[in-house]
Amino acid sequence: MPLLTGCTEDDIQANIATLIDEGKSPDQAAEIAHDMCDGKSSHLDDEDEYKATVFTQEEVNYTPNSPDENRRCGNCRWFQGEDHKYPCFIVLPEPEAIVKTGLSDAYEPLPERDEQAERSPKYYFGGSVKAVGGGIIEGYLVPFT
Numbered sequence: 041m042p043l044l045t046g047c048t049e050d051d052i053q054a055n056i057a058t059l060i061d062e063g064k065s066p067d068q069a070a071e072i073a074h075d076m077c078d079g080k081s082s083h084l085d086d087e088d089e090y091k092a093t094v095f096t097q098e099e100v101n102y103t104p105n106s107p108d109e110n111r112r113c114g115n116c117r118w119f120q121g122e123d124h125k126y127p128c129f130i131v132l133p134e135p136e137a138i139v140k141t142g143l144s145d146a147y148e149p150l151p152e153r154d155e156q157a158e159r160s161p162k163y164y165f166g167g168s169v170k171a172v173g174g175g176i177i178e179g180y181l182v183p184f185t
Contacts, residue, residue, distance in 0.1 A: 041058050041061075042151030042152075043055045043058055043059070043073075043076065043117070043151070045076075047076075047077035052073045052074060052077065053073075055069075055072070055073035055076065056069045056070050056073045057069075059072055059073065065093065067093050068093045068094070068130070071093050071094075071129075072118075072129045072130065075120070075126070075129050076129070094126075094128075094129075094130050094131060094132055095130055095131050095132070095144075095146060096131075096132055097131060097132065097134070097135065097136060097144070100131055100144035100145040100146040101144055101145050102131060102136070102138070102142060102143070102144040103142060103143055103144070104136055104137075104139050104141060104142045105141055105142070105143075106141060106142060106143030107143075108143070111143055111147055111149075112140060112141055112142065112143055112147075113127070113128065113138060113139065113140050113141070113142040113143060113144075113147070114140030114141065115149065115150055116128075116146075116147050116148060116149065116150070117148045117149065117150050117151065118130045118131070118146060118147075118148065119138070119140065121140075122137070122138070122139055122140060127139075128144075128146075130146055131144055131146055
């Protein structure tokens with residue numbers, strides 16, 4: 041399932057769940073989902089802890105020169121640009137810099153956009169919360185477009 045591009049807390053939580061379903065650890069998933077929004081480590085405070093959640097270049101057979109023009113870091117879902125501290129969300133930029141012409145075993149193509157989904161109406165929910173008593177709370181969601 042493709043990751044959401046929004047940065048609301050709901051989008052971030054949905055992306056974390058998707059990444060965990062794809063096999064990432066909860067810490068890796070949270071770091072990736074938060075980094076997608078702000079381009080820097082936001083979930084993990086310590087750089088060493090961040091490094092423990094991503095792959096080394098050796099683990100994913102990184103090469104700075106991809107033999108295939110269609111499979112390059114520059115068109116990978118994990119690549120955020122050479123000007124970022126961590127150009128790749130999931131591969132460390134050491135001992136070599138991660139460049140857009142590179143390739144690793146962690147490569148995943150950018151998700152294709154579903155044209156039909158983009159044209160479908162957006163649904164929003166309004167609602168209310170009501171305390172019934174005895175510690176019981178009822179919530180109501182009302183959909184509208």
